[in-house]
Amino acid sequence: MNFCPSCGAAVVRRIPAGDHLPRDVCSACGAVHYHNPKLVAGCVAESGGRILLCRRAIEPRRGFWTVPAGFMENGETLQQAAARECQEEALAQVEVGRLCAIVHVLHAQQVHVMFRATFASPEFGVGVESLEVKLAAEHEIPWAELAFPSVVFTLRRFLEDRAAGREELHFAAIERPPAQG
Amino acid sequence: MNFCPSCGAAVVRRIPAGDHLPRDVCSACGAVHYHNPKLVAGCVAESGGRILLCRRAIEPRRGFWTVPAGFMENGETLQQAAARECQEEALAQVEVGRLCAIVHVLHAQQVHVMFRATFASPEFGVGVESLEVKLAAEHEIPWAELAFPSVVFTLRRFLEDRAAGREELHFAAIERPPAQG
Numbered sequence: 001m002n003f004c005p006s007c008g009a010a011v012v013r014r015i016p017a018g019d020h021l022p023r024d025v026c027s028a029c030g031a032v033h034y035h036n037p038k039l040v041a042g043c044v045a046e047s048g049g050r051i052l053l054c055r056r057a058i059e060p061r062r063g064f065w066t067v068p069a070g071f072m073e074n075g076e077t078l079q080q081a082a083a084r085e086c087q088e089e090a091l092a093q094v095e096v097g098r099l100c101a102i103v104h105v106l107h108a109q110q111v112h113v114m115f116r117a118t119f120a121s122p123e124f125g126v127g128v129e130s131l132e133v134k135l136a137a138e139h140e141i142p143w144a145e146l147a148f149p150s151v152v153f154t155l156r157r158f159l160e161d162r163a164a165g166r167e168e169l170h171f172a173a174i175e176r177p178p179a180q181g
Numbered sequence: 182m183n184f185c186p187s188c189g190a191a192v193v194r195r196i197p198a199g200d201h202l203p204r205d206v207c208s209a210c211g212a213v214h215y216h217n218p219k220l221v222a223g224c225v226a227e228s229g230g231r232i233l234l235c236r237r238a239i240e241p242r243r244g245f246w247t248v249p250a251g252f253m254e255n256g257e258t259l260q261q262a263a264a265r266e267c268q269e270e271a272l273a274q275v276e277v278g279r280l281c282a283i284v285h286v287l288h289a290q291q292v293h294v295m296f297r298a299t300f301a302s303p304e305f306g307v308g309v310e311s312l313e314v315k316l317a318a319e320h321e322i323p324w325a326e327l328a329f330p331s332v333v334f335t336l337r338r339f340l341e342d343r344a345a346g347r348e349e350l351h352f353a354a355i356e357r358p359p360a361q362g
Contacts, residue, residue, distance in 0.1 A: 003189035005182040005214075010189075018309065021254065033186075036219050037253055039292060072218055073202065077285045077354050078292065099283075099350060104258045111220060111259065128199065169280060169350060173258050 006031050037109050040150075041081035042069020043117040044158045045094045050135035051155070052124065054089045056147055057131045064147035067154065068092075069112065070129075082115050090133045091125035094118060097167075100158050103150035104173040112150040116158065116167060149174045187212050218290050221331075222262035223250020224298040225339045226275045231316035232336070233305065235270045237328055238312045245328035248335065249273075250293065251310075263296050271314045272306035275299060278348075281339050284331035285354040293331040297339065297348060330355045 001024045004011050009028030016023055016032050024033040044067050045052040053065050068089040072081040079096040086092045094117040103112040126133050136142075138159055146152050150172070157170040182205045185192050190209030197204055197213050205214040225248050226233040234246050249270040253262040260277040267273045275298040284293040307314045317323075319340055327333050331353070338351040 001186040003184055003186055005184055005186050005192075008184035008189050008191075011186075034252065035255060037255055038217050039220060071215065072292075074216060074218055074290045075287055077287075077352075078283065079352070102259065102280075106256055106258075109255045111253075171258075171260075 001033055001035075004029060004031055005033065035109070037104075037111050039072040039078070039081075040069055040105075040110050040112045041072050041078045041115075042067050042085055042112065042154075043082040043094065043096055043115040044100060044154060045086055045090075045092060045117040045119060047119040047122065047124075047135055050137050051141065051158075052086070052090055052092060052119075053134055053136050053141070054127070054130040055132040056129070058129050061147035063131065065142050065145050066147040066151050067114070069114070069151075078113050079115065082113075082117065086117065087127075089127040089130050091123070091127055093120040093123075095120050099169050100161070100167070101150075101154040101170045101172065103153055103171075105148075105150055106173060106175050107177055112148075112154075114150070114154040182214055182216075185210060185212055186214065216290070218285075218292050220253040220259070220262075221250055221286075221291050221293045222253045222259045222296075223248050223266055223293065223335075224263040224275065224277055224296040225281060225335060226267055226271075226273060226298040226300060228300040228303065228316055231318050232322065232339075233267070233271055233273060233300075234315055234317050234322070235308070235311040236313040237310070239310050242328035244312065246323050246326050247328040247332050248295070250295065250332075259294050260296065263294075263298065267298065268308075270308040270311050272304065272308055274301040274304075276301050280350050281342070281348070282331075282335040282351045282353065284334055284352075286329075286331055287354060287356050288358055293329075293335075295331070295335040 004026035007029040011024040068085040070085045086094045097116040101114040153172045185207035188210040192205040249266040251266045267275045278297040282295040334353045
């Protein structure tokens with residue numbers, strides 16, 4: 001941040017009175033501009049035991065596979081955001097179920113919140129942000145071509161839980177970006 | 182947002198190509214500035230069956246009671262954020278436990294993530310953002326003087342679960358601000 005979104009003057013980086021961290025403070029109007037982690041919502045959507053996967057048409061990680069997920073919008077719940085991402089990326093209508101994983105992606109200043117889901121109707125297709133969409137059985141998951149560590153973590157915990165007949169909530173913290181390739 | 186935080190030019194509100202919602206778009210550099218819900222992390226911290234409550238020294242809802250909670254910072258996990266808020270508001274060191282509630286505070290564009298916690302050491306005190314801090318037994322909770330609906334929801338579910346000997350995760354969505362008074 002270089003300029004104040006409120007008044008357009010230059011911002012300076014300093015610790016405001018009563019605070020303990022450096023913030024972006026406007027040199028003219030004095031407004032303090034905080035930067036906080038962004039929420040990403042997504043889901044592992046099952047149909048007949050197979051899992052909905054999308055190959056990304058957009059950066060970052062274009063060409064790699066993911067479960068439907070994206071930035072949460074104002075005015076929606078996490079469950080609504082996860083369902084919307086399924087609609088946008090995979091033209092799929094899902095019922096969002098229990099929470100599966102919360103992954104702190106510290107280097108990206110994001111928190112990924114991943115639910116379980118089931119198909120509300122069997123159709124799906126290729127959304128504008130996807131190159132390809134498919135239902136994958138467990139042995140068909142392209143582990144080496146998954147886009148993000150949070151997706152790997154979520155799918156592993158999902159599959160372990162499914163095999164064990166349980167639906168737990170799992171936490172992880174990731175501190176480094178994946179190697180690009 | 183009136184001015185572009187990157188280049189300082191005026192922003193206009195329009196739907197960018199490939200998007201479906203109006204965004205703040207810079208009239209000069211073209212940068213799209215998204216606004217997403219902010220995360221608040223907090224906890225219900227127990228000591229000997231009593232619950233840690235803080236009377237707020239700051240707006241909004243100065244003078245009303247809350248569990249320790251506040252905006253998550255970049256670079257920390259939700260659990261670390263909840264523990265930090267206990268330290269700042271109540272000078273208490275806690276061990277953060279299982280997730281208790283996720284409350285979508287839609288009108289405020291916030292998601293409140295509330296954990297269970299226990300005291301790691303028995304001391305506590307009055308942090309700079311608090312007027313008063315106390316341990317309250319269930320019958321001592323000042324329900325009519327709680328600061329936010331998300332705190333009411335979290336404490337009710339926490340107490341129901343505790344009485345039933347379980348630790349579930351509960352969701353809620355709140356669409357209106359509390360009546361001021």
